[in-house]
Amino acid sequence: MIVRIMGEGQVKLDDSHFPKLNELDDELTAEVEAHDEEGFRRTLTALLDAVRGMGTPLDADALEPSDLLLPPPDASIDEVRAMLTDDGLIPD
Template identity: 70%
Template structure:
């Protein structure tokens, strides 16, 4: 799967990592619903770090269709709320 991190680029990630990312996505949703800004920042960072660690960055000139789009590391809780549907950032 191809994951785009807004403001950074795209990462190719094996589908086998989806369960790990979904766990972080669930935590992020809980923190957003509870208005936990500190927890949100921490979990968003962990989610993005996991994508970077588990995946392989695509060249900057590559324009593959993205399966997932994740917010930039400096995105606010309000901005991420706008990105979400009922499924969260990562469709389960």
């Protein structure tokens, strides 16, 4: 699966990593809904770090279609709220 972190680029991730990412996504969604700014910031950072750490970055000139779009690290809680679906940022 190809994941794009807005403002950074794309990462190729194996599907086996998605259970861990879904855990972080669930935490992030709960923090957005609770307006927990501190928890939101911590979990967004952890989610993006996990994607970067588990994935393989694609070349900057690669033009692969992204299967998943994640917010940039400096996104506000309101910006992420606007991106959430019933499944959060990452579909189950």
